[in-house]
Amino acid sequence: MNFRTMQAANRRKTIGLLIGMGVLMGLVGYAALSYLGGTSTAIVPIAVGIALISVWGSYYGSDKLVLTMTGAKLIQESDNPKLFNLIHEVIIASGLPMPKVAIVIDTAPNAFATGRNPEHALIAFTTGILEAMDRDQLQGVIAHEMAHVANRDTLVSAVAATTAGAIAIVSDLLTRMMFFGGGRRDRDSNGNPLALVFSLLILIMAPLAAVMLKSAISRKRESLADATAVSFTRNPAGLRSALEVLAADSTVVRQRSTAVAHIWIESPLDATSVSKLFSTHPPIQERIAVLKSMESLS
Amino acid sequence: METIIILVVIALLAVFVTAQYNRLIRLNITVDEAWAQIEVQLKRRADLIPNLVETVKGYAEHEQSTFEAVVNARAKATTASTVADTAAADGMLTQALRGLLAVAEAYPDLKASTNFLSLQEELATTENKVAFARQFYNDNVRSLNTAVKTIPSSFFAGLAKVTEREFYEVEDPQDRIAPTVSF
Numbered sequence: 001m002n003f004r005t006m007q008a009a010n011r012r013k014t015i016g017l018l019i020g021m022g023v024l025m026g027l028v029g030y031a032a033l034s035y036l037g038g039t040s041t042a043i044v045p046i047a048v049g050i051a052l053i054s055v056w057g058s059y060y061g062s063d064k065l066v067l068t069m070t071g072a073k074l075i076q077e078s079d080n081p082k083l084f085n086l087i088h089e090v091i092i093a094s095g096l097p098m099p100k101v102a103i104v105i106d107t108a109p110n111a112f113a114t115g116r117n118p119e120h121a122l123i124a125f126t127t128g129i130l131e132a133m134d135r136d137q138l139q140g141v142i143a144h145e146m147a148h149v150a151n152r153d154t155l156v157s158a159v160a161a162t163t164a165g166a167i168a169i170v171s172d173l174l175t176r177m178m179f180f181g182g183g184r185r186d187r188d189s190n191g192n193p194l195a196l197v198f199s200l201l202i203l204i205m206a207p208l209a210a211v212m213l214k215s216a217i218s219r220k221r222e223s224l225a226d227a228t229a230v231s232f233t234r235n236p237a238g239l240r241s242a243l244e245v246l247a248a249d250s251t252v253v254r255q256r257s258t259a260v261a262h263i264w265i266e267s268p269l270d271a272t273s274v275s276k277l278f279s280t281h282p283p284i285q286e287r288i289a290v291l292k293s294m295e296s297l298s
Numbered sequence: 299m300e301t302i303i304i305l306v307v308i309a310l311l312a313v314f315v316t317a318q319y320n321r322l323i324r325l326n327i328t329v330d331e332a333w334a335q336i337e338v339q340l341k342r343r344a345d346l347i348p349n350l351v352e353t354v355k356g357y358a359e360h361e362q363s364t365f366e367a368v369v370n371a372r373a374k375a376t377t378a379s380t381v382a383d384t385a386a387a388d389g390m391l392t393q394a395l396r397g398l399l400a401v402a403e404a405y406p407d408l409k410a411s412t413n414f415l416s417l418q419e420e421l422a423t424t425e426n427k428v429a430f431a432r433q434f435y436n437d438n439v440r441s442l443n444t445a446v447k448t449i450p451s452s453f454f455a456g457l458a459k460v461t462e463r464e465f466y467e468v469e470d471p472q473d474r475i476a477p478t479v480s481f
Contacts, residue, residue, distance in 0.1 A: 089427050135422070
């Protein structure tokens with residue numbers, strides 16, 4: 001597979017997963033309707049509204065918010081001319097505008113990108129990654145981060161987080177209402193027991209399924225960013241050896257909040273503590289293998 | 299009723315034509331911008347050369363032929379204007395610079411000097427920038443040429459006065475490899 005077919009495949013899969021999210025949302029809406037009757041389905045748009053407001057704020061101000069959450073400090077060209085040289089190279093290769101650049105003081109090698117659009121992009125590197133990597137490897141990492149910017153992954157994850165959040169709110173409210181027996185004013189008119197059991201199942205499973213879908217979307221976006229990075233540098237070996245450095249290094253960044261776990265190039269969470277279905281990143285060995293197969297093509 | 303249908307069809311057609319026209323114009327502008335970027339980066343490289351030659355001369359004055367090759371290639375590169383000429387001169391200059399760096403390898407004092415080290419980093423990044431600018435230009439020329447040649451956008455190429463553009467091709471396949479700079 002070359003990077004173009006990889007990019008297309010990952011985009012298709014993301015769209016499929018987002019449709020899956022929509023279907024899940026619909027199922028929850030159906031459950032609400034069948035269990036509580038027409039009047040209480042109003043909680044679906046309300047839940048979407050709540051989720052939208054909470055996620056939209058963090059999406060819109062993502063560049064500033066993430067700076068405070070990760071303790072990153074903005075730097076200028078004069079602070080690290082060599083890093084800026086590399087970023088300029090990737091900028092020319094990708095045709096994207098120059099992002100803001102930040103440094104996280106942390107010995108663990110890692111990097112991330114955020115910002116609501118390419119014009120407000122921010123890419124950050126830990127001091128550890130700048131020390132651990134040579135020119136080609138760092139170029140691969142920068143290309144991966146700029147690929148996230150080009151693919152608007154902050155938007156994609158915001159959409160995923162909004163739907164997952166809304167589903168969680170709806171299911172939570174409905175299960176509470178069931179528990180307290182409230183809301184079922186039309187008990188006699190809507191007595192299909194099968195439908196009720198089905199609805200109950202949906203409400204219990206939906207939040208779990210939503211988080212799984214959200215993680216699957218995040219994993220697809222990581223693979224897509226790897227492929228897009230190769231389309232920028234045409235040098236899969238650089239990113240591949242960078243990932244090998246990350247895989248060999250066992251230290252993790254100190255800010256290991258799950259809220260921002262998905263934005264790093266290497267997951268800051270322990271691989272053992274997160275099962276594969278809920279992981280925000282594909283296994284690093286898998287990513288290395290894909291890049292190796294691209295190398296053998298060129 | 300019929301007039302409404304006719305008006306809707308005309309409106310849809312207008313939207314379609316505008317979209318096709320704008321897409322071609324946009325592609326053409328992107329190619330222009332990509333070309334400007336190549337020129338900027340080539341100029342950057344040309345500006346680095348006098349300093350580099352002076353630094354190397356300080357340690358290796360006997361390599362006169364190598365210096366001449368670089369200076370001549372630079373002169374050609376700065377006067378070239380068409381895509382093909384610029385590409386040819388760019389290839390020659392890359393070759394000459396590779397020769398100059400090979401010469402530098404033989405002088406440990408030179409290799410250790412801080413001035414040379416910072417020039418090396420500058421040269422490495424500039425070579426990468428030239429290569430990426432070239433790649434970005436060629437990718438955009440490919441999109442433009444595809445649009446000019448394929449239906450339906452090909453119908454509007456004449457209207458938008460957009461024609462196929464020339465690829466930036468470095469002839470010698472060896473020239474594609476930038477001079478290797480070891481740290």
